[in-house]
Ligand SMILES: [Zn+2]
């Protein structure tokens with residue numbers, strides 16, 4: 001399946017990977033030929049190297065009986081074809097219609113040239129000139145042809161864990177520099193045997209110029225070691241021994257595409273629990289990998305769209321609703337109705353899963369909060385105390401690369417994490433950046449971005465910039481990006497938070513870059529962008545809009561322009577600037593960032609505003625000693641380490657706590673995720689279609705008599721609209737303490753938040769004369785809230801922009817920062 005990502009069509013971040021629109025195909029200006037015989041020179045730009053494009057052109061020319069040649073020049077493809085006009089026309093149409101799966105044609109131009117009366121069609125040697133800036137293909141899951149060969153005992157690559165072709169295999173994780181050629185990849189260590197070389201040189205072969213081509217004779221090998229690093233078995237025996245280890249409850253470190261995975265038998269609760277303890281990852285959901293679709297369908301309910309996602313060549317993890325009967329350990333995603341599932345993406349994973357015959361937990365090979373391990377020695381150091389065995393190999397990994405995570409929200413695929421299969425494909429801006437720039441991105445869930453003109457290369461998911469290891473990962477990934485895309489940043493963009501590590505890194509980099517360039521006296525300039533403005537700018541810009549829009553930025557916390565903590569913001573924004581039009585009432589957030597894992601603290605902050613209604617909050621404190629809650633209450637009322645916060649994430653946490661669901665969390669977002677799961681438990685009925693529209697959800701809520709909750713609005717002294725969450729939480733708490741069903745109340749809470757958001761946003765839109773609303777921020781990973789708000793706004797005649805090419809969460813911030821920098825300079829230029 002091909003994920004097309006035209007705005008609003010519901011596709012993922014592969015815009016343009018598919019067919020270019022016809023207006024991008026511009027015929028040349030030369031007058032047409034006099035006879036029915038002519039020659040044309042075509043120029044193709046995009047991802048056209050290392051994807052089997054030249055053999056494809058060769059086959060196509062032969063099919064149409066055309067003479068001429070094809071060659072790579074500086075990473076672009078030039079084709080000369082000569083023949084009858086009608087054949088040339090159909091050749092040109094087929095060039096885009098039938099392009100190889102990994103090709104991405106950004107532009108195709110052609111012009112008439114004198115016909116040299118050539119005979120035959122040849123693939124000419126590449127002409128290497130200065131390569132300029134070339135898009136780099138992401139890694140791609142094993143294709144069906146390779147899979148059949150892998151499993152065919154008669155094939156010479158039967159059971160070979162590194163089988164690839166021009167349609168599939170590693171790219172970004174093996175490419176050191178561009179243009180893409182074996183000598184500039186980590187495959188250069190492996191010299192092709194005569195048989196492989198014959199394939200590589202034959203234009204008719206699927207492996208013609210396949211830079212990762214190899215076989216058991218000449219390619220990388222796989223082996224199994226213990227934590228001591230001593231090889232026990234090799235090849236097929238290593239895979240069988242690894243399977244035995246997994247079947248007996250062992251933990252296996254497995255070297256994949258972008259780093260190590262940690263695997264255990266997903267049906268073995270003890271093994272999963274042991275993995276959690278050793279890795280220090282408690283309760284946070286773990287992903288499960290299976291070999292084929294039927295195995296996935298035994299574990300989770302899948303819509304057609306989710307099936308397409310799972311089988312796509314990007315092979316992301318999809319969050320899907322778990323079947324009650326699924327043979328999965330309880331500890332895989334405790335408290336949640338969903339589980340992350342993916343199909344095997346490499347031949348090595350496929351062979352292992354088939355040998356084990358059971359679904360496997362497949363989680364990043366790291367100690368909690370640290371980057372994924374990539375090199376063999378590094379893995380023994382960092383994973384030695386976790387894994388019982390290492391299934392590894394000697395194909396070096398050039399870039400760390402986590403699995404991508406996608407969730408279908410309101411009928412559209414939405415990124416939770418964008419990495420393998422998608423990064424580093426660029427995302428365009430509606431206006432150009434003034435000079436090449438680096439946007440360092442957010443503090444948590446970091447990605448960074450390099451931008452030049454209107455093109456932004458957004459990095460893969462980096463992680464939380466809270467420790468030295470992740471910071472080193474950031475630095476090395478940035479260096480790789482600068483080399484790959486040949487960008488020398490002359491501006492650095494960062495968050496407004498003065499204390500963030502990312503801000504300090506931005507200042508350091510501005511100094512280093514200033515020193516490097518030699519042209520600038522001192523540091524390169526640093527531009528600071530407010531976090532929620534970046535969220536909204538990112539969503540607008542990916543849809544080609546420069547604004548103005550009404551932006552709803554709902555998330556955990558970000559540094560506000562007034563020095564308070566923001567996170568439930570209604571902005572009137574364009575790319576250049578913004579004005580706050582509404583927010584949640586400020587409440588003290590005792591402990592600041594610490595409160596993200598202590599939902600009771602968020603509830604306590606609101607309780608201090610509730611006066612005589614404070615008893616409605618009592619369920620939030622069931623697991624907290626009264627000494628502790630009294631201490632924290634004093635802290636909150638005196639304003640000691642209690643920033644004032646307007647945070648939607650913390651409001652969801654408080655609601656979860658007030659309903660007695662969760663007052664202490666093991667990871668950020670847990671309370672809100674469980675609140676959503678619990679709400680779904682009453683909404684999803686037997687024999688029901690997907691609840692993916694606001695209409696259907698509201699109809700269902702009415703059918704089961706979900707109660708209505710108040711969520712009023714007032715005005716602040718400076719005229720801002722203020723959403724009043726205290727009456728909402730009080731009503732929620734009273735209903736629960738009065739014997740209300742927490743699942744019904746959780747659903748009612750979602751409906752109330754959505755209704756309030758719709759009313760406030762549409763009122764602002766009407767006042768401002770704006771007809772577009774953009775939704776950004778981590779709260780919009782909520783599959784119940786999004787369709788309710790989206791469809792409610794659409795019913796009021798508003799256009800709604802949702803994050804599609806990048807996710808709603810902070811992974812999109814770096815792109816948003818670049819968009820704001822572009823918007824500001826374009827405004828100054830006017
Ligand atoms: Zn293949």
Ligand SMILES: [Zn+2]
Pocket residue numbers: 192193194195196197214215216217218219
């Ligand atoms: Zn070979």
Ligand SMILES: [Zn+2]
Pocket residue numbers: 531535555556557558777778809810
């Ligand atoms: Zn955010």
